[in-house]
Structures are given as C-alpha cells and as structure tokens.
Amino acid sequence: MISILNLHKLVNSSLNSISTISKTRIIRKLSSLHGNLTGIREELRKLGHGSVTFDPKYSRGIGLLTLQNPERHNALSGKMMAELSDIVDKLENVVKFNTNDNLNSVNNENKLNNVNELDKENNLIGIIVTGSRNTFCSGLDLSVAKDHILTPENGKKMSLLMQDTLFRFGQLPLISVAAVEGHALGGGAELVTACDFRCISETSKIRFVQVKMSVIPGWGGGKRLIDIVGGVNALKIMGTSDPITTQNGLELGFVDVIAPHGECVNRAREFLNRYVYFSERDERKGGNGNDDNTNENRINSVKVVRGLKLLISRTKNNEEYKNFLLYEHELFCSLWGQKENVDAVLNTRK
Numbered sequence: 092m093i094s095i096l097n098l099h100k101l102v103n104s105s106l107n108s109i110s111t112i113s114k115t116r117i118i119r120k121l122s123s124l125h126g127n128l129t130g131i132r133e134e135l136r137k138l139g140h141g142s143v144t145f146d147p148k149y150s151r152g153i154g155l156l157t158l159q160n161p162e163r164h165n166a167l168s169g170k171m172m173a174e175l176s177d178i179v180d181k182l183e184n185v186v187k188f189n190t191n192d193n194l195n196s197v198n199n200e201n202k203l204n205n206v207n208e209l210d211k212e213n214n215l216i217g218i219i220v221t222g223s224r225n226t227f228c229s230g231l232d233l234s235v236a237k238d239h240i241l242t243p244e245n246g247k248k249m250s251l252l253m254q255d256t257l258f259r260f261g262q263l264p265l266i267s268v269a270a271v272e273g274h275a276l277g278g279g280a281e282l283v284t285a286c287d288f289r290c291i292s293e294t295s296k297i298r299f300v301q302v303k304m305s306v307i308p309g310w311g312g313g314k315r316l317i318d319i320v321g322g323v324n325a326l327k328i329m330g331t332s333d334p335i336t337t338q339n340g341l342e343l344g345f346v347d348v349i350a351p352h353g354e355c356v357n358r359a360r361e362f363l364n365r366y367v368y369f370s371e372r373d374e375r376k377g378g379n380g381n382d383d384n385t386n387e388n389r390i391n392s393v394k395v396v397r398g399l400k401l402l403i404s405r406t407k408n409n410e411e412y413k414n415f416l417l418y419e420h421e422l423f424c425s426l427w428g429q430k431e432n433v434d435a436v437l438n439t440r441k
C-alpha cells in the first residue's frame with residue numbers, strides 16, 4: 092500500500108522526469124538543424140571504414156578530434172559521419188556542466204555523471220580538429236559514394252546529417268581550431284569552415300572542389316565560407332576551386348595561424364592556451380602539453396569562456412541562418428545524383 096507521502100514523491104519524480112525529457116528534447120530541438128536524424132545516422136554508419144576519435148584530455152581544457160582514414164587521405168565514410176555526429180552528441184552532454192546557458196543549466200540536475208566527471212576533470216573550453224598522418228580530409232569517401240551515395244535520395248540523407256552535425260558542432264560552447272596539414276578538399280574544406288579558427292602549414296591546400304563534382308557544397312560550408320571571407324571571395328574560391336594556402340589565407344581572413352609543416356596541432360594548442368590560462372606566465376608553466384596541475388597555473392573561468400562562445404554562436408542560431416542552410420541543402424539536393432554529378436563522381440580517379 093503506497094502512503095500519501097510516497098505517492099506524492101512518485102508523482103513529483105515522474106513529473107520531473109517528463110519535464111526533463113521534454114527539456115532535453117527542447118535543448119536538442121534548439122541546437123539541431125534538421126531534427127531527429129537517428130535513422131539516417133544508423134544507415135550511414137554501415138558504409139565504409141575509418142573512424143573519428145576524440146581525446147578529451149589532450150591538453151588542459153583542450154580536446155583533440157582526429158579523422159582517421161589515412162589510406163584514403165582521411166576521406167569521410169558514412170561510418171565516420173555517424174561517429175562525428177556521436178562525438179557532437181557527447182560534447183553537447185559534457186559541456187552542460189559549468190555552462191551558463193539557461194536551457195543547459197536547467198538540465199544540470201539530470202547530467203550524466205560519468206560524462207560530466209570527464210568535464211569536471213578537464214573543464215573543456217577548446218577543441219582541435221585534425222586529420223591523421225599529416226593530412227586533413229579529402230572530403231566524401233568516393234569509394235563509398237560510388238557504391239552507396241550516388242542517388243538524389245542518398246545524397247539528401249548525407250547532406251542532412253552532415254549539415255546538422257556541423258551546425259551542432261558550431262553551437263557547442265567550445266572554441267574550435269582546425270589544424271590543417273596537407274589536403275582539405277570538398278567536404279574536407281567544409282569541415283574546416285565549421286571551426287572558429289584555422290591553423291595551416293606550408294603543405295596545406297584547402298580547396299572547394301564541389302564545382303568539379305558538378306554540385307555546390309552539401310555540408311553547410313557555402314554559408315560558412317561566405318561568413319568568413321565575404322560573398323565575392325567565396326564566389327571566387329568555390330567557382331574556381333583555387334586553393335587557400337599560406338600565400339593567400341591570411342589576406343582572405345580565412346587563416347588565423349601559420350605553422351611549420353607538422354606543427355599545426357601544437358600551434359593550435361598554443362593558440363587555445365591563451366583562452367585557457369589567466370596569463371602568459373601561467374600558460375608558460377602549464378601550456379607545455381604536459382600540464383602539471385599545480386595551483387600556480389591559474390586558468391580562466393570555464394563558465395565565462397564558454398559564455399563568450401555561446402554569445403558568438405547565438406548569432407548563428409536564428410531562423411534566417413537556418414533558412415539559409417536549408418536553401419543551400421535544397422540547392423545541393425537539386426544537383427546531387429544528376430547525370431553530371433554521377434559522371435564526375437564515377438570518373439574522379441579514387
């Protein structure tokens with residue numbers, strides 16, 4: 092027999108859990124672009140090889156996300172697209188703790204302990220995105236595309252998931268830096284635009300080759316490129332496929348740091364340390380990658396740094412911005428799977 096008191100507790104907890112679930116759904120709805128894409132993610136997960144790894148403790152306050160498909164210049168297979176989306180999901184949970192975004196803090200009492208233990212340990216404020224074996228990403232894995240993603244319907248699914256994943260990545264209260272060695276081509280170039288900052292080296296070649304594939308960007312990179320370099324420069328870069336390198340990257344406002352070959356990740360860490368540590372003195376003591384967590388190394392308020400990023404990403408979480416991405420998606424879908432595009436994919440020697 093349940094006592095009145097226990098019944099009251101039972102009702103309260105179930106109301107809380109319902110409201111928490113709906114709050115989670117509200118957070119997911121607000122932070123996602125195309126809604127629930129679970130089915131598409133699981134379909135794509137079955138396609139191709141490679142992996143996407145995330146080291147949340149790469150350096151104090153900084154995580155390292157690495158594209159791992161070296162035999163294919165880190166081209167993104169369906170499996171890797173799904174794993175990238177999984178990592179964004181996890182980060183959306185991790186950074187609920189110690190973030191002053193109201194919707195998130197509302198969810199704090201429901202935080203997943205093991206995930207937030209991670210955050211408490213490293214208090215992430217930054218994330219570096221890079222590719223394995225000194226090259227970044229040569230875009231969509233064309234061997235997967237040839238076998239599985241040639242139809243308009245499957246191109247639409249790929250575009251929906253990648254636009255949504257990179258939009259949500261941009262909404263994370265984490266300062267992101269793309270550490271680009273070697274090639275970043277097509278979708279790889281779009282991945283680069285999804286980061287707040289870019290570090291390249293003498294070997295880096297960032298090329299929007301979509302026009303050679305008889306399409307426009309399908310992962311949201313067109314809008315992001317326009318926001319970074321302006322409409323006219325974006326038209327030149329996308330229309331000619333001219334590479335962005337150390338020669339023109341700074342002038343275009345596309346590149347923030349130039350590193351010696353093989354040093355992009357290190358320089359990206361040094362760049363982010365300025366957001367982690369209270370002063371250069373603290374950074375010198377703690378920014379060597381082997382952080383000694385002595386009290387001397389004062390770090391900036393995680394809540395404040397994350398709040399600053401939330402401020403910036405809010406400018407990209409409005410109906411106008413989302414409608415622009417939807418327009419880009421629809422334009423891409425009108426081109427992907429048409430004869431010119433299919434011929435280009437089949438004839439690109441890969």
Ligand SMILES: CC[C@H](C(=O)O)C(=O)SCCNC(=O)CCNC(=O)[C@H](O)C(C)(C)COP(=O)(O)OP(=O)(O)OC[C@H]1O[C@@H](n2cnc3c(N)ncnc32)[C@H](O)[C@@H]1OP(=O)(O)O
Nearest residue numbers: 162163164166229230231232233234277278301304309441
């Ligand atoms: C939304 C889709 C988006 C779009 O529409 O634009 C895309 O991203 S479509 C893909 C755009 N990317 C490309 O067209 C890049 C194609 N690859 C290359 O241009 C070259 O491979 C390059 C410059 C990355 C490297 O050239 P290099 O001469 O150094 O090496 P190989 O060409 O011999 O390549 C080595 C090895 O990697 C495989 N590879 C490279 N890129 C891809 C890819 N995107 N998909 C699948 N596989 C790729 C290549 O086939 C070689 O493997 P092997 O088994 O030896 O043939």
